Amino acid sequence: MPDLExxxxxxxxxxxxxxxxxxxxxxxxxxxxxxxxxxxxxxWQSLVxxxxxxxxxxxxxxxxVSAHWDHLSPLVRFLLVLAMVSFFHIGGALSRExxxxxxxxxxxxxxxxxxxxxxxxxxxxxxxxHWPSAVLLWAIAxxxxxxxxxxxxxxxLTALLFPAWLASEIAYAAEGHIGGNIxxxxxxxxxxxxxxxxxxGSRRRTVANICFAAAAIAAVIGISLIAQGWISQSENSxxxxxxxxxxxxxxxxxxxxxxxxxxRRESLIPVTSGIVLAIVLPWCAxxxxxxxxxxxxxxxxxxxxxxxxxxxxxMLFSWWGVRMVSRALVNFGIVGFAMSVVxxxxxxxxxxxxxxxxxxxxxxxxxxxxxxxxxxxxxLIAQMLEAEVSPQEAL
Amino acid sequence: xxxxxxxxxxxxxxxxxxxxxxxxxxxxxxRNPYAWPPRHSLRP
Numbered sequence: 419m420p421d422l423e424x425x426x427x428x429x430x431x432x433x434x435x436x437x438x439x440x441x442x443x444x445x446x447x448x449x450x451x452x453x454x455x456x457x458x459x460x461x462w463q464s465l466v467x468x469x470x471x472x473x474x475x476x477x478x479x480x481x482x483v484s485a486h487w488d489h490l491s492p493l494v495r496f497l498l499v500l501a502m503v504s505f506f507h508i509g510g511a512l513s514r515e516x517x518x519x520x521x522x523x524x525x526x527x528x529x530x531x532x533x534x535x536x537x538x539x540x541x542x543x544x545x546x547x548h549w550p551s552a553v554l555l556w557a558i559a560x561x562x563x564x565x566x567x568x569x570x571x572x573x574x575l576t577a578l579l580f581p582a583w584l585a586s587e588i589a590y591a592a593e594g595h596i597g598g599n600i601x602x603x604x605x606x607x608x609x610x611x612x613x614x615x616x617x618x619g620s621r622r623r624t625v626a627n628i629c630f631a632a633a634a635i636a637a638v639i640g641i642s643l644i645a646q647g648w649i650s651q652s653e654n655s656x657x658x659x660x661x662x663x664x665x666x667x668x669x670x671x672x673x674x675x676x677x678x679x680x681x682r683r684e685s686l687i688p689v690t691s692g693i694v695l696a697i698v699l700p701w702c703a704x705x706x707x708x709x710x711x712x713x714x715x716x717x718x719x720x721x722x723x724x725x726x727x728x729x730x731x732x733m734l735f736s737w738w739g740v741r742m743v744s745r746a747l748v749n750f751g752i753v754g755f756a757m758s759v760v761x762x763x764x765x766x767x768x769x770x771x772x773x774x775x776x777x778x779x780x781x782x783x784x785x786x787x788x789x790x791x792x793x794x795x796x797x798l799i800a801q802m803l804e805a806e807v808s809p810q811e812a813l
Numbered sequence: 814x815x816x817x818x819x820x821x822x823x824x825x826x827x828x829x830x831x832x833x834x835x836x837x838x839x840x841x842x843x844r845n846p847y848a849w850p851p852r853h854s855l856r857p
Contacts, residue, residue: 496835499831500828500831500832503824503827503828503831504824504828507820507821507823507824507827508820508824510820511816511817511820511821511824512817514816514817514820515816515817521816521820525820525823528823528824528827529827532827532830532831535827535831536830536831536834539831539832539834539835540834542835543834543835543838545834545837545838547837552834555830555833555834558830559826559827559830562823562826562827563823563827566819566820566822566823566826567816567819567820567823
């Protein structure tokens with residue numbers, strides 16, 4: 419990289435700078451250059467060493483405590499757990515003035531440690547209670563962090579832990595009943611639709627990005643859970659009682675709609691489409707019955723309508739991404755569409771043709787489909803950018 | 814609220830939440846000393 423002297427010579431020859439009249443400016447630039455050449459306080463090598471050191475230290479402490487855990491009395495265990503939570507938050511309090519980022523990290527780890535502490539105290543005292551309440555306690559702890567500190571880390575934890583509590587309640591109520599997986603999958607799909615769109619355009623980028631990533635993963639898990647069909651754990655399993663179903667639908671559909679109407683009305687279409695998908699998808703299944711020995715095995719597999727519905731929903735999210743000028747949502751829709759096509763190919767086509775033909779078809783699908791999707795994606799993003807520019811031009 | 818005070822308030826709230834589980838255990842024991850789990854089961 420050329421140094422300041424070569425730039426000064428170039429500017430002087432071009433007539434931009436005069437060494438005599440701009441002496442003050444040149445002196446200031448030289449001082450800045452000297453400052454820049456000084457070694458920085460924290461280079462990446464030392465940062466990696468710090469992170470590695472912290473992880474190794476934490477691993478050593480965890481190993482030491484776990485090796486002696488059985489020999490400790492309940493009171494000592496309890497005090498150790500409290501000390502763990504206190505350590506991180508006191509660290510956060512001490513570094514609050516000096517380094518905001520260290521403090522935020524300490525507090526975030528402290529709130530995560532609170533979740534571990536809740537589980538450990540439950541285990542220390544053999545609490546055999548309604549376990550989703552533990553997740554609620556953790557969510558309240560994160561919410562307190564958000565209210566007091568206004569950190570993005572605490573907000574992210576709050577945004578993820580309250581739905582996690584609701585999901586735990588659904589899983590608890592559906593345990594042992596036919597189609598427990600369906601209700602859990604429905605919850606994941608609708609809440610994923612909410613989280614994919616509700617933070618679009620938010621200035622809190624960390625919260626928005628983490629929630630978006632969590633929602634994308636939840637959507638895939640939700641669809642795969644529903645694709646398993648109406649599973650029963652035993653011969654005596656029953657469908658969910660009416661009361662539980664009403665509560666579940668309240669959590670699955672009414673709460674996201676409430677959020678949409680009062681916080682961000684633009685999310686109404688994606689959330690409604692998520693609800694429609696959650697209602698219809700479990701019924702788009704092919705039921706096959708096999709007799710074996712003295713029993714009957716009933717299996718469910720998604721039919722063509724299920725694949726079409728998922729693909730249509732993915733395209734709807736892409737279109738919504740164009741409307742909301744969100745590149746992430748457009749990409750999510752395109753990837754979702756590609757995944758639904760590959761899923762259809764593997765479940766409905768691959769088994770019906772020979773192995774070599776199946777692989778050739780898969781290769782062609784990837785090549786042609788990949789090219790077509792990339793072309794569509796670029797077209798959508800260009801369209802989106804045009805739409806973003808045109809209102810500015812009109813001004 | 815000052816930043817350090819907010820941090821300490823958060824610590825107090827989270828410790829109270831964690832301790833509430835132990836408090837529940839103690840309340841349950843005082844109401845019914847013979848309830849499951851027996852006290853000795855806490856010590857492996």
